[in-house]
Amino acid sequence: MIAWDKIAFPQPxxxxxxxxxxxxxxxxxRPKVKSTSKVLFTCFDNRVAVGHYHHECPYSGMYNHTPEDVMISKSIDYLLDWPEMKEQFPFFVSFINPIQLEFFESNPFGSSSGCHWDEPGLIYLTTNDPFPLAEAMVHEMAHLKLFSLGITMNSASEWISNPAEAMYYSSIKDTERPMAAVLHAQYSFIHILYLDLILLKKxxxxxxxxxWKILTNDTLKRMQTGQEVLERNIKPTKLGEPFIESFLSWSKDTIAKGRAYFTPIH
Known part of the structure; x- marks a missing residue:
């Protein structure tokens, strides 16, 4: 019998x-590297390629491919300060495609990233600074984990019974979205908060x-709001109940650790 509660967050x-x-x-x-892919280097014991997956950047008009960037290596060092990521990250991510805005980015701590359920294992990341880049890595990895469980941005019928057309407030997008999307947001950003707290302390x-503290405190506030929305509104199915309850417990505990860290400055 599967212990679904242990699937909800990275296990040692x-x-x-x-x-x-x-x-x-x-x-x-894990997608296979295509013949048209340009691999710049590999990491995680050759399990993850860094390069340009498609010949042309699929986000052209806004983003371009970037050349090899040493920030990725430093970001991986940060990511590995969370021990479970040594196996967790390369299990879900097999190709990192660095991108950059076509126009000047004025905020060095700005970060953009993306992945999609129909290209599992492939993530796109801007590489302005190692800290937000590490955040983006764990953020997209978390999305891919939910995708692997059949939880998309619009549907999670095996796991939650909330109607697909029902909308709920998303603290990340500051708008109303389907419950599956609200779950995705909380799930991916709580991974960011967990990593941030590790790095702040180390x-x-x-x-x-x-x-870093300013960025983390902003994430913490959003997660507190997101937690409240989920606790009030999410309706797990029988299958989803142990998974959802375990995730909400882990999320609540991570938020509590964040609040404890920032208590002196409130």
Whole structure:
């Protein structure tokens, strides 16, 4: 019998990954490098390629492919400060495509990223600074994990019974969205908050520490609102109940740790 509560967040013994591997064809999670792909380098013991997956950037008009960027290597170092990411990240992500805005980016801590359910394993990331880049990596990985469980932005009927047409407030988009999208937002950003708290505690003298704190505190506030929306409105199915309850518990605990960290400055 599957312990669905242990699938909800990264497990030290990788139980969640073993279950997903048994349930899913891993080729659906990890796309093969195409003959037209340009690989700049590999990481995570050659399990993840960094380069240009498509010959032309699919977001042309706004973004372009970028050349190899040393920030990716530093971001991976940050990501690995969360021990479970050594296996979690390369299980769901197999190709990182660095991109940049076609026009000048005035905010070095600005970050854009994306993935899509029909291109599993492939993520697009801007590479302005290692800290937001590491955040984007774990953010997109979390989306891909939900995709692998059949939870898309518009539908999660196996896991929740909220009507697909019903809309709920999203603290990330500041608008109303389907419950599946609200769940995706909370799930992906709570991973960011968890990583941020690790980095803030490990690198207290980093030159950008104060900026990190500002970014993290903003995420914390959004997560507090998102948690309240989910606790009030999400309706798990019988299958989804242990998964959703476990996730909400982990999310609540992460928020509590964030509040404890910032208590002195409130």
């Amino acid at each position: 013994d990788h139980y969640d990954l073993e279950v997903i591997k048994r349930l899913k064809d891993t080729s659906l999670i 690198y207290p003298t980093h030159q950008d520490h104060e900026t």
